[in-house]
Amino acid sequence: xxxxxxxxxxxxxxxxxxKNKPQANRTADGEKRKRAGARARQVARREWDKDSTxxxxxxxxxxxxxxxxxxRTHTEAxxxxxxxxxxxxxxxxxxxxxxxxxxxxxxxxxxxxxxxxQRRRAEPSGRAGAAAPRQNDEIVTREVERGGxxxxxxxxxxxxxxxxxxxxxxxxxxxxxxxxxxxxxxALAAELQALGFEDAETSRAGCRFHTNWTGVLRANLYxxxxxxxxVQVAHGPIRTEDDIFALALDTPWEQWFxxxxxxxxxxxxxxxxxxxxxxxxxxxxxxxxxxxxxREGARPDIDTVRPDARVHLFLDESTATLYLxxxxxxxxxRGWRLDKGEAPLRENLAAGLLALSGWDPxxxxxxxxxxSGTILIEAAWIALGVPAGIWRPFGFERLRNHDARHWRDxxxxxxxxxxxxxxxxxxxxxxxxxxxxxxxxxxxxxWLTPDTIRFExxxxxxxxxxxxxxxxxxxxxxxxxxxxxxxxxWADWSSNLKQHYSGWRINVISSDLDLPKLLxxxxxxxxxxxxGALDCRLFSFDMVQAGYRQR
Ligand SMILES: C[S@@+](CC[C@H](N)C(=O)[O-])C[C@H]1O[C@@H](n2cnc3c(N)ncnc32)[C@H](O)[C@@H]1O
Numbered sequence: 001x002x003x004x005x006x007x008x009x010x011x012x013x014x015x016x017x018x019k020n021k022p023q024a025n026r027t028a029d030g031e032k033r034k035r036a037g038a039r040a041r042q043v044a045r046r047e048w049d050k051d052s053t054x055x056x057x058x059x060x061x062x063x064x065x066x067x068x069x070x071x072r073t074h075t076e077a078x079x080x081x082x083x084x085x086x087x088x089x090x091x092x093x094x095x096x097x098x099x100x101x102x103x104x105x106x107x108x109x110x111x112x113x114x115x116x117x118q119r120r121r122a123e124p125s126g127r128a129g130a131a132a133p134r135q136n137d138e139i140v141t142r143e144v145e146r147g148g149x150x151x152x153x154x155x156x157x158x159x160x161x162x163x164x165x166x167x168x169x170x171x172x173x174x175x176x177x178x179x180x181x182x183x184x185x186x187a188l189a190a191e192l193q194a195l196g197f198e199d200a201e202t203s204r205a206g207c208r209f210h211t212n213w214t215g216v217l218r219a220n221l222y223x224x225x226x227x228x229x230x231v232q233v234a235h236g237p238i239r240t241e242d243d244i245f246a247l248a249l250d251t252p253w254e255q256w257f258x259x260x261x262x263x264x265x266x267x268x269x270x271x272x273x274x275x276x277x278x279x280x281x282x283x284x285x286x287x288x289x290x291x292x293x294x295r296e297g298a299r300p301d302i303d304t305v306r307p308d309a310r311v312h313l314f315l316d317e318s319t320a321t322l323y324l325x326x327x328x329x330x331x332x333x334r335g336w337r338l339d340k341g342e343a344p345l346r347e348n349l350a351a352g353l354l355a356l357s358g359w360d361p362x363x364x365x366x367x368x369x370x371x372s373g374t375i376l377i378e379a380a381w382i383a384l385g386v387p388a389g390i391w392r393p394f395g396f397e398r399l400r401n402h403d404a405r406h407w408r409d410x411x412x413x414x415x416x417x418x419x420x421x422x423x424x425x426x427x428x429x430x431x432x433x434x435x436x437x438x439x440x441x442x443x444x445x446x447w448l449t450p451d452t453i454r455f456e457x458x459x460x461x462x463x464x465x466x467x468x469x470x471x472x473x474x475x476x477x478x479x480x481x482x483x484x485x486x487x488x489x490w491a492d493w494s495s496n497l498k499q500h501y502s503g504w505r506i507n508v509i510s511s512d513l514d515l516p517k518l519l520x521x522x523x524x525x526x527x528x529x530x531x532g533a534l535d536c537r538l539f540s541f542d543m544v545q546a547g548y549r550q551r
Pocket of ligand 1: 344368369370372375477489
């Protein structure tokens with residue numbers, strides 16, 4: 001487990017993850033994956049042993065006042081959000097009615113945590129005191145492996161739940177947060193609005209919007225810029241870690257997943273006064289597991305590598321928000337990249353560069369430092385109208401009540417709009433022939449024919465465009481630690497651009513803020529962007545033949 005502290009825009013944000021490393025590539029890195037799997041089993045085993053003791057201990061020092069502060073449920077948060085978005089207000093209220101915790105706490109009554117415990121004692125649980133099955137109820141029994149043994153898990157699946165599962169989920173309006181790399185927020189808001197999510201508005205490293213479940217699926221399928229589509233399931237004020245536990249305990253997770261699923265919880269925070277994000281993460285997981293164990297007789301296993309369900313806890317100065325991750329693996333993983341080359345760009349950042357550059361898909365595009373071809377492959381998919389998520393699996397497919405037929409219909413509809421021919425010239429060059437091979441292999445895996453993009457070995461300092469119309473250069477040359485020692489690269493590339501790229505728009509991402517000086521070009525615009533942890537700029541230059549201002 002690790003806590004990461006990142007400095008962003010003068011503020012410190014912390015991210016906690018139970019996973020130390022990104023998931024290992026399953027085919028190319030089998031050995032690492034085996035180790036990751038072993039570690040996941042170890043963690044799961046520890047979790048299981050720990051949770052065999054029934055009671056979750058309260059943390060010393062928890063005040064009643066703190067517990068009371070947690071009394072605002074996800075329902076109230078939804079109502080607040082609905083007020084901010086009048087168009088969605090009616091539907092949000094509907095969602096609130098259907099997902100609200102049993103009762104809201106009157107001032108002076110028992111605390112949120114205590115209230116939740118009382119309610120659970122009064123409610124029929126999955127184990128002791130379970131209400132007798134009614135007609136048409138179905139006892140769904142599954143065998144699940146726990147600590148080396150197979151155990152049976154039973155869940156009463158009522159008629160009402162089954163009907164509600166598919167029908168209500170589609171009509172409920174959810175509060176969504178689409179995360180994205182820092183700097184792409186405006187571009188993401190524009191993309192979401194163009195996809196029909198009209199109320200999309202920018203937030204820190206992402207956008208908020210409201211939509212129904214079909215919209216959640218569409219956002220996952222079509223967004224090229226989002227990293228994850230998170231469904232807000234609870235929000236409330238908190239003062240202590242016990243309030244986080246109570247919030248998690250009061251959230252109807254059983255609508256989405258149960259003991260038959262594996263779970264992973266991630267925590268991130270901005271300006272949170274909490275001492276340990278790791279402990280907050282643990283309390284969230286405890287709240288989720290206690291609820292499911294009481295209702296369904298068992299709890300989900302923890303799997304940090306390939307979980308079925310992912311929950312994100314976000315903390316700020318005084319509130320906690322719980323999100324169900326509908327995406328699963330990050331959305332920049334489109335499913336085509338195996339060959340990474342050197343310092344590859346994430347696919348959603350590549351799509352973001354194209355969006356910010358204003359590239360017109362009917363005009364030529366060149367990447368003279370193409371590496372494994374990310375920018376050009378994203379461009380080909382944009383020009384052909386291939387939805388970003390068409391070839392990949394999503395987290396929502398593994399959740400309860402997934403309507404596979406509806407999802408298939410949405411994908412069929414999306415496929416019917418893909419163009420079969422690409423007229424736009426797309427060209428990529430790299431000095432390293434291995435990078436060019438990687439780009440060609442990626443092109444094939446992206447279901448594109450070899451003639452879609454021309455990938456060739458070439459030197460940016462000498463390659464010249466052979467298109468009738470001027471176009472766009474969008475590129476991610478070496479920078480930071482990867483900058484070649486040969487400092488003449490920028491001067492030589494710049495002379496090539498000035499000589500042969502008249503009328504072209506040159507867009508370059510770099511962490512070197514002096515790049516315009518090195519190229520002796522005055523940027524039209526510079527967009528602040530994050531490439532992973534690197535603080536970068538996308539510089540945009542217009543190449544005009546005469547009278548171009550040189551420094
Ligand atoms: C940061 S990487 C590009 C990564 C790429 N965007 C991707 O997603 O895979 C920079 C690339 O520039 C290439 N390169 C360095 N000097 C070059 C030059 N003079 N001409 C062409 N390519 C060059 C390197 O071989 C490397 O593949």
